[in-house]
Amino acid sequence: MNRIGVDVGGTFTDFVLADAEGAVHLLKVPSTPADPSHATLDGAARLIEQAGLTPAEIESFLHGTTVVTNIVLEHNGARAGMITTEGFRDVLHIARHKRPRNFSLHDELPWQRYPLVPRSLRLTVPERIIAPDGDALVELDEAAVREAAKKLAAEGVQAVSICFLFSFLNPVHEQRAKAIVEEEMPDAFICASHEIASMYREYERFSTTALNTYAGPKASTYLSELAEGLGELGVAGELRLMQSDGGVSGASAAKERPVSLLMSGPVAGLIGGVWAGRMDGFESTITLDVGGTSADIGVAPDGRAKTRHLMDTRVGGYDVLVPMLDLETIGAGGGSIAHVDPGGMFTVGPQSAGADPGPAAYGRGGDRPTTTDANLLLGRLRLDNLLGG
Numbered sequence: 001m002n003r004i005g006v007d008v009g010g011t012f013t014d015f016v017l018a019d020a021e022g023a024v025h026l027l028k029v030p031s032t033p034a035d036p037s038h039a040t041l042d043g044a045a046r047l048i049e050q051a052g053l054t055p056a057e058i059e060s061f062l063h064g065t066t067v068v069t070n071i072v073l074e075h076n077g078a079r080a081g082m083i084t085t086e087g088f089r090d091v092l093h094i095a096r097h098k099r100p101r102n103f104s105l106h107d108e109l110p111w112q113r114y115p116l117v118p119r120s121l122r123l124t125v126p127e128r129i130i131a132p133d134g135d136a137l138v139e140l141d142e143a144a145v146r147e148a149a150k151k152l153a154a155e156g157v158q159a160v161s162i163c164f165l166f167s168f169l170n171p172v173h174e175q176r177a178k179a180i181v182e183e184e185m186p187d188a189f190i191c192a193s194h195e196i197a198s199m200y201r202e203y204e205r206f207s208t209t210a211l212n213t214y215a216g217p218k219a220s221t222y223l224s225e226l227a228e229g230l231g232e233l234g235v236a237g238e239l240r241l242m243q244s245d246g247g248v249s250g251a252s253a254a255k256e257r258p259v260s261l262l263m264s265g266p267v268a269g270l271i272g273g274v275w276a277g278r279m280d281g282f283e284s285t286i287t288l289d290v291g292g293t294s295a296d297i298g299v300a301p302d303g304r305a306k307t308r309h310l311m312d313t314r315v316g317g318y319d320v321l322v323p324m325l326d327l328e329t330i331g332a333g334g335g336s337i338a339h340v341d342p343g344g345m346f347t348v349g350p351q352s353a354g355a356d357p358g359p360a361a362y363g364r365g366g367d368r369p370t371t372t373d374a375n376l377l378l379g380r381l382r383l384d385n386l387l388g389g
Contacts, residue, residue: 001020002017002020002059003018003060003062003237004017004044004060004061005018005063005268006043006063006064007063007066008066008265009031009293010031010033010354011353012029012030012355013036013040013043014026015027015043017047017048017053023051025047027047027050029042030355030356031355032355034356035222036226044061044233044235056234056235059236060238063226063241064242065241065242065261066291068261068262068264069315069329071215071218072211073294073315074293074351077214077218078214078216078217078218079156079159080116080161081117081123081159081160082117082123083123083124083145083149083152083161083162084122085124085128085163088163091163092111092207093115116210117210121152123152125148126138127140127141129165129166129172132169133170140173145177146180146183146184150184152188153185159213159216160188161191161192161193161212162174162177162192163193163206165202167194168198171194178191189216193205193206195256196259199321201311201321203319204311204320207318208321208322211315224251239251241261242264243264244261259322260322263325265291265296266298267298269298270285270287270300271305273286273300283303284301284302290334292352292354292355293333293350294329296327296328297328297329299326306326308324315329316331331349331350334359334372335352335370335372336348336350337351337352337353337370338368338370339351348371353366353370359373361373361376
């Protein structure tokens with residue numbers, strides 16, 4: 001079988017092609033942040049030619065990506081809105097009312113400093129489903145939903161989360177509200193919480209749904225263009241996406257639920273690291289995947305990648321109710337930009353120079369100091385080691 005594996009990062013896109021004869025071919029190209037599919041398609045075409053094959057001979061195309069993770073870490077997702085139950089507008093702001101550092105007077109709470117949905121775009125409507133049987137205490141006010149959708153459309157919202165209380169017991173109100181919003185905003189990315197995380201704990205369910213809509217427009221556009229481009233290229237194998245739990249999904253499912261692609265690339269790295277460790281006679285493995293935007297650390301004691309408890313799964317400080325292998329991500333990579341914040345504190349990241357223009361050392365117009373520039377000036381990057389040359 002001829003197989004291609006692709007890992008798209010914020011700065012580089014990496015390829016490996018294993019052909020039916022057992023030969024392995026490698027390629028690394030700069031990512032194209034404006035449209036990541038360009039680097040993926042161009043690199044795939046080059047690698048297939050390099051291997052002496054035709055696109056029609058590629059039977060499997062497996063894709064791991066940090067595109068969704070980087071959207072969350074760099075806070076550059078869609079302009080998103082939310083329609084929720086009357087009285088529950090601030091669930092996303094209050095969260096679990098816990099501080100990561102209890103005794104810090106200046107601790108920043110990412111879900112408050114960088115809200116996935118600004119408060120002005122979180123609108124409420126009369127409706128109420130109650131426990132334990134999902135009965136409707138207050139029927140859905142359909143006129144209020146329609147009015148809310150019109151307001152969000154007027155505000156230029158690109159994506160809408162519909163998050164009602166106890167919808168995991170009875171989704172009928174969310175289903176009807178979604179249908180109304182689709183009528184009013186046919187071009188928006190819309191999802192309801194029961195479709196994304198149909199389980200109790202309203203804050204985590206709301207947060208997961210908001211993450212899905214926040215990343216949805218960019219992720220779905222990317223996946224659509226990639227799938228279409230592979231078809232035009234003539235690749236026979238179906239596009240498969242690595243998920244945060246170590247499994248795979250098709251492109252159509254991933255477009256509807258991009259939140260499942262959080263940690264997609266790093267998860268593939270952990271699985272590959274476990275395999276590589278076993279090949280060298282080691283069972284327990286620690287993997288470190290440093291990219292241009294983030295650094296990802298994974299641990300597999302006794303060769304088993306563990307799954308986190310759902311209440312401990314979060315990315316960039318945001319809680320997310322999706323099965324996820326035990327990985328930790330920080331917004332610090334080779335392209336992370338150093339700056340002094342308004343309070344005078346020296347900070348690195350989470351913003352990254354990416355592939356365009358990239359670190360100043362690339363000579364492509366970048367003029368802001370990055371981790372790569374610092375390592376170069378400190379003599380840690382030399383032409384005779386690492387990726388020199």
